[in-house]
Amino acid sequence: MAEENNNTTENKEENKGSKNPFSNLTGGGKNGDKPKFNFYWIYGILAVVLFGIQFLGMGDDGKQTDWREFKTMLEDGDVAKIILVNKETAEIFIKTENLTKDKYKDLSKGNSITGKTPQYYFNVGSVDKFYEDVESAQKGLNQPVYVETEIRHNWGGEVLNWILFPALLIGIWFLFMRMMSKGGGGAGGQLFNIGKSKAQMYDKKTSVNITFKDVAGLAEAKVEIKEIVDFLKTPEKYTKLGGKIPRGVLLVGPPGTGKTLLAKSVAGEAHVPFYSISGSDFVEMFVGVGASRVRDLFKQAKEKSPSIIFIDEIDAIGRARGKNAMSGANDERENTLNQLLTEMDGFTPNSGVIILAATNRADILDKALMRAGRFDRQIYVELPDLEERKEIFAVHMKPLTLDKEVKVDFLARQTPGFSGADIANVCNESALIAARTTHETITKQDFMDAIDRIIGGLEKKNKIITPGEKRVVAFHEAGHATISWLLEHAHPLVKVTIVPRGRSLGAAWYLPEERQITTYEQLFDEMVAALGGRASEMVIFGKISTGALNDLEKVTKQAYAMVSYYGLSKKVGNISYYDSSGQSEYSFNKPFSEKTSELIDKEVSEMIESAYAKAIEVLSENRAGLEKLATKLLEKEVIFKEDLEEIFGKRPWDKEEIVQEVKVTEVPEPDIVILDSEDKNPLNPS
DSSP, X not given: OHHHHHHHHHHHHHHHHOOOTTHHHHTOOTTOOOOOOOTHHHHHHHHHHHHHHHHTTOOOOOEEOOHXXXXXHHHHTOEEEEEEETTTEEEEEEOGGGTTSGGGTTSOHHHHHHOSSOSEEEEOSOXXXXXXXXXXXXXXXXXXXXXXXXXOOOHHHHHHHHHHHHHHHHHHHHHHHHHHHHHHOOGGGOGGGTTSOOOEEEOSXXXXXXXXXXXXXXXXXXXXXXXXXXXXXXXXXXXXXXOOOOSEEEEEOSTTSSHHHHHHHHHHHHOSOEEEEEGGGGOOSSTTHHHXXXXXXXXXXXXXXXXXXXXXXXXXXXXXXXXXXXXXTTHHHHXXXXXXXXXXXXXXXXXTEEEEEEESOGGGBOHHHHSTTTSOEEEEOOXXXXXXXXXXXXXXXXXXXXXXXXXXXHHHHTOXXXXXXXXXXXXXXHHHHHHHTTOSSBOHHHHHHHHHHHHHOOBOTTOOOOHHHHHXXXXXXXXXXXXXXXXXXXXXXEEEEOSOBXXXXXXXXXXXXXXXXXXXXXXXXXHHHHTHHXXXXXXXXXXXXXXXXXXXXXXXXXXXXHHHTSOOOTTTOSOOOOOTTSGGGGOXXXXXXXXXXXXXXXXHHHHHHHHHHHHHHHHHHTHHHHHHHHHHHHHHSEEEHHHHHHHHOOOTTOOSSOOOEEEEEOOSSTTOOOOOGXXXXXXXXX
């Protein structure tokens, strides 16, 4: 085999080196093979044949003449024969002995010699009038010429009319169906394969290069995934003890945490046929196609068992049945889901096939899909912690040209709450920023600018802001910074800027703890710090503006979560109205009475007003420091932690290891909403 491969390589090199001027004409391959048949050749052959039929037999019909010239020919006795063809055209034949006259010199020699084709033709308007005119023009002649009639069929034109239009329709239909089947069909891309599975298979020949070593973090998830791969490699290890491998494994987690990447690593490690498909690939406009593709997918997987099927974004077909208000619109999706349930754990045993699936919306999946026997295990792929972020940064920084000052530990501390995809984006954005500023290496500042760019948006230094608005924004941000620095449980500030960024007029970066549980005091201090901007405007200017829109939105959501979800209100009590199953979104009724709703609204209002009063109290007591900080912010436009330490001193409760979080605030229009990363999940306010 090695010798054959070497010979093949040599032949390829020889073919590359030799230039055959006739190779393109023959259409042959590298070794002079016959040209491959192309379906479009049929269209070309049909076009040539049809045009050939159209022009077949079309010779020279003579020269066109008018009645005046034709009448002269008749009067001179030069006409030998007149043939009226299809009552439309009169063909005029001139006597051979008269062709020598000067007036016929412009005729073709072929016509004058053969005499088989007419020398002239004349378009007839009225047949009866034509007969009369011919007869009157020949009065007095001894041998008048009489008009002969003839019916001729233009077979080429008639065949073309009968064949061309149907052939054109058939050709367009075939072309349309081929294109549609390529987009919606399966193997072969033909029309009748539209119900075939569109899954892409990876095996030994088309192996994936990603392994578990390329997946940073996710230590707990990789333990369970490695067990499945180990079972496929050495099943005797488990079966001899009577154990059975889980039939399905569901990867659940926020977007960008590495669910699909983890599945790719399974494909690279398992060394068994791996079928990858998206949940949306089962959805089709034709009825029954989704269920047919599910059957075909499992049929292929069973034929090559042991194998793995990976369905990405399974919520596209796995949504809970009967929850759609439009009952007729989701029948096809429900049929696809029913077929998937049957294939995963139906009457027919499904041995040797393991199903991996990924979703970030496990709460909306059908309960029948989540039961044991179908998806036996649910692996939660969560946002990376500090150590996992270090590993992810190390992976994505390998191809980068870094400066010596760049430290992985520092970058990991600056990116709390970032997913793996966010960290990859930070590394790529830092390289782009370094190239834009013509740096030879990627510096620490490039990474910081990339983090600011991703979280807060692009700086808009040329945005027009009046001096009065700039002063309001400066005191607003100074109010946030002052309270967050002076309160124990508030997140201390690391950097503040009044340079417009994204859709905001100011941005502030904070240093929160990475904690799993939060107390009432911590949540309340965060609310006070969030209201510090509006409180600062009231203390300094005696009036408030619309710049606190994002702050009010955040505080309102957090207060409602504290009262109705966490049970942190004494009057409402230890009651939670949070629905973890996600079924409440389909209900039109609240889970509490109108009286309880009024009580919740009252508690939320009192909680927010209490936080606002405390913010005003803290800023009033430290007004001098607030004014110094705002003045410095107006001068420098960007201030850091050192500036706050210089004005207020060090925080006594600071820890050595702190991480950074951003909070984007201040929009001038009250109808624009800017979401914080903290507002995405009411159960994770920190």
